[in-house]
Amino acid sequence: MSSPLVSLIIPTQRRRDGLISAALSTFRQAGVDLNALELIIVDNDQVDSARATVRALADEAPFPVTYVHEPEPGVANARNAAMAWAKGDLIAFLDDDEEAPEGWLAALLAAMARHQADVVFGPVRGRAPETVVAHRDYLERFFSREGPAEAGLLDHYYGCGCSLLRRAALPDPKAPFSAIRNHIGGEDDLLFGQMKRDGAKFAWEPAAWVWEDPVAARLTLGYTIPRAFAYGQGPASACAAASPPDRLGVARWMAQGLLQAAVFGTLAGFKWLIRAPDFAPTLDRAARGLGKTLWWGPFKIHFYGLRAGA
Structure with missing residues (x-):
């Protein structure tokens, strides 16, 4: 066969x-x-x-x-x-x-x-x-x-x-x-x-x-941090796109993201001030948390499908 x-x-x-x-x-x-x-x-x-x-x-x-x-x-x-x-x-x-x-x-x-x-x-x-x-x-x-x-x-x-x-x-x-x-x-x-x-x-x-x-x-924080933000948007967006929409799931992800953004955003700021070597992954976690909270239309970032010269 x-x-x-x-x-x-x-x-x-x-x-x-x-x-x-x-x-x-x-x-x-x-x-x-x-x-x-x-x-x-x-x-x-x-x-x-x-x-x-x-x-x-x-x-x-x-x-x-x-x-x-x-x-x-x-x-x-x-x-x-x-x-x-x-x-x-x-x-x-x-x-x-x-x-x-x-x-x-x-x-x-x-x-x-x-x-x-x-x-x-x-x-x-x-x-x-x-x-x-x-x-x-x-x-x-x-x-x-x-x-x-x-x-x-x-x-x-x-x-x-x-x-x-x-x-x-x-x-x-x-x-x-x-x-x-x-x-x-x-x-x-x-x-x-x-x-x-x-x-x-x-x-x-x-x-x-x-x-x-x-x-x-792409090997810069200028690319990865916005991308981390976009990755963070995924769970809440998926709940919103479900049929029927999972509104409880959206609220849960947004609340979790708000806490994550606050904790790791504060920590990232401190690590930036002292030039800590692990500043970047901490900022990444803050960005993902913010993405879970700000996941809808105006905050969507386009990474794909741009025309040449766009």
Whole structure:
């Protein structure tokens, strides 16, 4: 019996070097049937800026590579465009700033079979260049995803990058990601939250890890602290978006966030005054707390889907 087709999906937007590293790492996967793989690269740029790069990658790929141009900006639009072209029963997501070791996909597939899971997540290891000195430890942790030391089933979920999904478990097999999160992110949180409510099984596999190499512009507090604020908005936003809305949940998250912002904001101010080395993670926790409290429309920060030159 042949293996089910696995569609590897890499969304990208004007990040040529990262895209090349990510794609090449999928070509080097070991312990899997390469004849059962395909790679879908979706270019979420207004112009088809990645077309030539993908064409060159396809010439050296050990399996079919499909280029999809989705000019309508938005992270959900990009993922859904790739899903519409993907033929696989299983969908593996890799971001265009991630690089997968040779055993990554095999570990995800083994974990899905072992746990009969609908989604498997793996760790992400943030990697900053040696030129980054200020707040280096914090920045690498910020761009990392940590989880349990042992493989097993989860009662929660993580983000879409470095994951394997069973298409049949998705609420919509062709366009599962909500467009309301196109510009702020969290489209994967909405999807996995709905899947959890529907009884989906999530698993964790420590062996299925990837590197993440953020672009230089993101390796600053000017990027990570607003992003921490946006991450903090997630729980209250999810409660508000539930059907029917979970108003008690919203109030609970807002109250928790207000306390968190007050405590860690005060502490961060003190640590800034004394130039404490752990100032950045304390400020991060304050920002996440503030995000839980200020989660609605005017406070939403757009990280995705900007037009060129915007």
